[in-house]
Amino acid sequence: DAGVIQSPRHEVTEMGQEVTLRCKPISGHNSLFWYRQTMMRGLELLIYFNNNVPIDDSGMPEDRFSAKMPNASFSTLKIQPSEPRDSAVYFCASVTGYEQYFGPGTRLTVT
Amino acid sequence: AQSVTQPDIHITVSEGASLELRCNYSYGATPYLFWYVQSPGQGLQLLLKYFSGDTLVQGIKGFEAEFKRSQSSFNLRKPSVHWSDAAEYFCAANTGTASKLTFGTGTRLQVTL
Numbered sequence: 110d111a112g113v114i115q116s117p118r119h120e121v122t123e124m125g126q127e128v129t130l131r132c133k134p135i136s137g138h139n140s141l142f143w144y145r146q147t148m149m150r151g152l153e154l155l156i157y158f159n160n161n162v163p164i165d166d167s168g169m170p171e172d173r174f175s176a177k178m179p180n181a182s183f184s185t186l187k188i189q190p191s192e193p194r195d196s197a198v199y200f201c202a203s204v205t206g207y208e209q210y211f212g213p214g215t216r217l218t219v220t
Numbered sequence: 221a222q223s224v225t226q227p228d229i230h231i232t233v234s235e236g237a238s239l240e241l242r243c244n245y246s247y248g249a250t251p252y253l254f255w256y257v258q259s260p261g262q263g264l265q266l267l268l269k270y271f272s273g274d275t276l277v278q279g280i281k282g283f284e285a286e287f288k289r290s291q292s293s294f295n296l297r298k299p300s301v302h303w304s305d306a307a308e309y310f311c312a313a314n315t316g317t318a319s320k321l322t323f324g325t326g327t328r329l330q331v332t333l
Contacts, residue, residue: 152323211263
């Protein structure tokens with residue numbers, strides 16, 4: 110099993126640009142979580158899906174952030190427009206039962 | 221409110237020495253408890269978990285953790301630390317299947333040779 114796959118691994122963009130982060134969960138897992146990690150705020154839950162349905166998006170910072178899970182094998186997190194304060198490492202986690210398996214993360218830098 | 225506390229931000233130990241990382245939780249009922257490790261530039265890897273039963277749980281890489289209900293604690297231990305154990309360690313908790321994890325702030329472990 111390849112584990113959770115995230116792309117790109119690194120993204121550098123200019124303020125105001127649209128950014129799309131991608132996640133492929135582990136096959137057979139039925140939940141997916143998106144987290145953001147920064148030095149200042151640590152790990153923050155942004156949104157999670159059960160069976161492709163968004164359950165809790167209360168952690169999404171603002172309307173500039175959106176997430177979709179069109180099928181069980183793919184999810185996206187979009188930031189439009191991006192701002193420097195969005196610079197962070199974004200993780201998705203694939204979930205089965207009680208256990209969460211994290212991807213390697215996407216390091217986003219917004220200049 | 222539910223919370224997980226890791227009182228130590230940074231710990232330094234010598235290679236070969238024993239290690240204990242502290243974790244306390246505050247939940248209405250006993251949550252499911254986890255320890256994750258994050259090496260630089262990597263994602264989080266699950267070390268071990270506690271759901272119920274035996275309060276001493278074994279994990280990967282020689283780690284173990286002990287659940288103590290009376291102290292609301294779930295401390296991580298390793299008898300002999302290796303230089304490769306240098307990383308950040310996160311304690312986490314949740315309350316059910318596919319429910320969101322509450323993470324502690326992490327403890328950064330430095331290992332001196």
